[in-house]
Structure formats: structure tokens, C-alpha cells
Amino acid sequence: MIISSAEFLTSAAKKGQYPPEGVPEIAFAGRSNVGKSSLLNLLTGRKGLAKVSSSPGKTRTINFFLINGSFRIVDLPGYGYAKVSKAESERWGRMMEDYLEGRKDLIKVVQLVDSRHEPSAQDVQMYDYLRYFGLSGVVVLTKTDKISKNELNRNISLIKRTLKLDADDIIIPVSALKKTGTEELLACMEGLLNS
Numbered sequence: 001m002i003i004s005s006a007e008f009l010t011s012a013a014k015k016g017q018y019p020p021e022g023v024p025e026i027a028f029a030g031r032s033n034v035g036k037s038s039l040l041n042l043l044t045g046r047k048g049l050a051k052v053s054s055s056p057g058k059t060r061t062i063n064f065f066l067i068n069g070s071f072r073i074v075d076l077p078g079y080g081y082a083k084v085s086k087a088e089s090e091r092w093g094r095m096m097e098d099y100l101e102g103r104k105d106l107i108k109v110v111q112l113v114d115s116r117h118e119p120s121a122q123d124v125q126m127y128d129y130l131r132y133f134g135l136s137g138v139v140v141l142t143k144t145d146k147i148s149k150n151e152l153n154r155n156i157s158l159i160k161r162t163l164k165l166d167a168d169d170i171i172i173p174v175s176a177l178k179k180t181g182t183e184e185l186l187a188c189m190e191g192l193l194n195s
């Protein structure tokens, strides 16, 4: 698949603000700062499409992007950002549940984890949650430019074990810096959209 057009649609904090139904959606989930927004920019070749920041907690609402006029990529707000208040994290939980459990057009959630580390307890919790709702199956490992090939291979095993991945779960290493992994991810997304 080639992305020939990408357009920001809307930013939603609640259901009433979602774009109309009837278009398939693939969402990106993961801890704050893992690289969800960067990945969207990488895939679309549009640097400023989604806002990226070196300080975690940049994306705080659900952001919808229309791709090739035919499907949407949904950039979700990250979790695990230490500085948020209890009220803020409850707000996050409600916002995520409303979307993940209530969105008919959502076909899959791509789970992003940092390729450098063992997945956090919240990563495991998120993946279990996605599995429960039948939305799991694709894991993207980000920031692979920061580690060696050997470390990456070691961490792939660790991540598989920690997230308890199934044999048919797909793991795609990416680097927004080196612009690698996009073809694999786009092919995977094309498969999801056609199945």
C-alpha cells in the first residue's frame, strides 16, 4: 500500500466529537512518548501531520486522520505518563474505553512498545485488554535506531514473552529516525483492511 493522501479530520475528547461512522479505523496505542505520533508522520510522509514532542503527554485526545480517502488512522493519547493527576488518568481511561469498546469501525489496534526495554506493566495491561476485545495482534517496536541488531533480537524475545504474544501475532520493528519498517507496517495494514 502507498499512502497518497493523509488529512487531519478531528480531535475528540468524547463520543459526540468522533467523525461519522462507516469508515474502517486502525488505531495506534502505547505509552506516552513511545512514538505513536511520529509513526503516523513517518507512514504518511508528513512531518507535521501529528504533533510530536520530546516531553511525554503531547497527545491528550483521540485524533482521527483520513488516509487515501478510504480509511482512518487514529492516534490515541498515551498512558504511563507519571505526572498526570488522578482525575486526568481517570479521564484518559473513560476516553479510551468509550472509543475502544464502542467503536464499530475499529478493526485493529496497533500496540507500540519501546524496542529498548522490557514492556511496562501498563503495556502488558493494555495488550491484555486489546486481546480481550479482539483488537490485538500487531505490535510495533519503536526507536530501533537506538539499539544494536543484537539487542533488538534479544528484546524481541523478551517482548514476546512479556506480552505473551501468540505465534501469529505480528511484530514490526520501526525507526522514525531511520525511516525503516514502514513497508512492513503498511503491508500489514493493507491486509487488515482487506480481510
Ligand SMILES: Nc1nc2c(ncn2[C@@H]2O[C@H](COP(=O)(O)OP(=O)(O)OP(=O)(O)O)[C@@H](O)[C@H]2O)c(=O)[nH]1
Pocket (backbone or CB within 6 Å): 030, 031, 032, 033, 034, 035, 036, 037, 038, 039, 051, 052, 053, 054, 055, 056, 057, 058, 059, 060, 076, 077, 078, 079, 142, 143, 144, 145, 146, 174, 175, 176, 177, 178
Ligand atoms: N530516535 C528516535 N526517536 C523517536 C522515534 N520515534 C519517536 N521518537 C521521539 O520520541 C519522542 C516522542 O514521540 P511522539 O511521537 O510524540 O510520541 P507519542 O507516543 O505520540 O507520545 P504522546 O503523544 O505523549 O502519547 C519525540 O521526541 C520523537 O522525536 C524513533 O523511531 N527514533
Ligand SMILES: [Mg+2]
Pocket (backbone or CB within 6 Å): 036, 037, 038, 051, 052, 058, 059, 075
Ligand atoms: Mg502523540
